[in-house]
Amino acid sequence: MENVNVLISGASVGGPALAYFLNRYGFNVTVVERAPHLRPGGQAIDVRAAALDVVEQMGVLDEMRRLRTDIRGMSIVDASGKELYRTTEHTFTGGVIANSDVEILRDDLCSLIYEAGGDGIEYLFDDSITSITQDEHTTRVTFENRAPRDFDIVVGADGLHSNVRRLVFGPESQFIHHLGGSYMGVFTAPNFLDLDHWQVYHQNEGAGGIIMSVRDDTELRVYAGFFAEEPLDYDYRDLAAQKRIIADRLANAGWEFPNALKYMWDAPDFHFDSASQIRMDSWSRGSVVLLGDAGYCGSPLSGQGTSMALIGAYVLAGELKAAGGDHVAAFAAYEKELRGFIERNQDIALANVEERSARAEALADRSEAEIAQEMGEQGDHERFRDVVTSYSLKSY
Structure with a gap:
């Protein structure tokens, strides 16, 4: 497939994973990324079941396990910091602790996949696609900072607010579905709480979140979230405005959030978004196809975004290989293989949104301690288990 040129937009998880496999299968692969380098920060993410097989085939499973968050448990506290609930059996971010899943920081996983790709993959950092024009034989792509180029296949692996999806399929409003009014900002802070492989949850009147220690307790990742009755109108590229939204919404959150937010303003890795899904009737149009959150974002409420991106990358690359680079056949097979699983x-x-709504109504008149106990014991820790383990990778 040395004459098949593939452009991938997005260098988070799915894009570099797809680049890895396509490069091994003999495709010429270019990845374009708007950021000047791999983006730092992000949530602690989970790699589960068949997705573990994907990273094992990439040769990074052992290193990924070494870099896992290794959280020992979690607490729920009130506004004064009094502990209302404690467990060493599960966490809000990773679910049940005693299983084969790997919880790892998003940027650590991205670095592993990028480095595994090697020198055979061309990366164009600090650039973005401005137009995509398809004809019978090639797809012409123009960029913000580089000369136009022709490709045989273009892949949008550029996230919830995909630029490729917008250019080829239409406005984001056609495909995005907001779930339960949840918004969250994530950023890094020093471990001013001296947490020891631990995470703490606090919420007050719909605002709060999780603070957890990471990287052998040298840092904290702060999850600062809130609920909004109506979708917010904000510029997803205006980080300063997003930080102001978090500061305003969490002004009365209590516990240590006022101190944590002091580190938000200068955090180089701040990320903010809604809990939303992307649902589409088709993931491809002509020679353009979508991967991961760009085509089928599950939202953080699914707990499966990373695993879907990794599995999607493996299957898309495998079907392109099996079809000898014929994108029409490959895209149809990719969708047939994955749509039910996705x-x-x-x-x-x-289901998580429905359960949380019902739980909130049921707990409306309960004490704070009773609410904490119920939240801790009835978390969504295993809802995904049967779905995840039901899928097995094809061999390509």
């Missing part, structure tokens, strides 16, 4: 994963998030 929809079941997305349904996990919908």
Whole structure:
């Protein structure tokens, strides 16, 4: 497939994973990324079941396990810091601790996949696609900072707010579905709480979140979230405005959030977004195809975004290999193989939203301690288990 040129937009998880496999299969691969380098920060993410097989085939499973967050448990506290609930059996971010899943920081996983790709993959950092024009034989792509180029296949692996999806399929509003009014900002802070492989949850009147220690307790990742009755109108590229939204919404959150937010203003890795899904009737149009969150974001409420991206990358690369680079046949096979699995994963998030709403109504008149106990014991720790383990990778 040395004459098949593939452009991938996005250098988070799915894009570099797809680049890895396509490069091994003999495709000429270029990855374009708007950021000047791999983006730092992000949530602690989970790699589960068949996705573990994907990273094992990439040769990074052992290193990924070495870099896992290794959280020992979690607490729920009130506004004064009094502990209301404690467990060493599960966490809010990773679910049940005693299983084969790997919880790792998003940027650590991205670095592993990028480095595994090697020198055979061309990366164009600090650039973005401005137009995509398809004809019978080639796809012409123009860039913000580089000369136009022709490709045989273009892949949008550029996230919830995909630029490729917008250019080829239409406005984001056609495909995005907001779930339960949840918004969250994530950033790094020093471990001013002296947490020891631990995470703490606090919420007050719909605002709060999780603070957890990472990287052998040298840092904290702060999850600062809130609920909004109506979708917010904000510029997803205006980080300063997003930080102001978090500061305003969490002004009365209590516990240590006022101190944590002091580190938000200068955090180089701040990320903010809604809990939303992308649902589409088709993931491809002509020679353009979508991967991961760009085509089928499950939202953080599914707990499966990273695993879906990794599995999607493996399957898309495998079907392109099996079809000898014929994108029409490959895209059809990719969708046939994955759509049922993706929809079941997305349904996990919908069920979680319904359960959380019902739980909030049931707990309306309970004490803070009773609410904490119920939240801790009835978390969504295993809802995804049957869906995740039901899928096995094809061999290509």
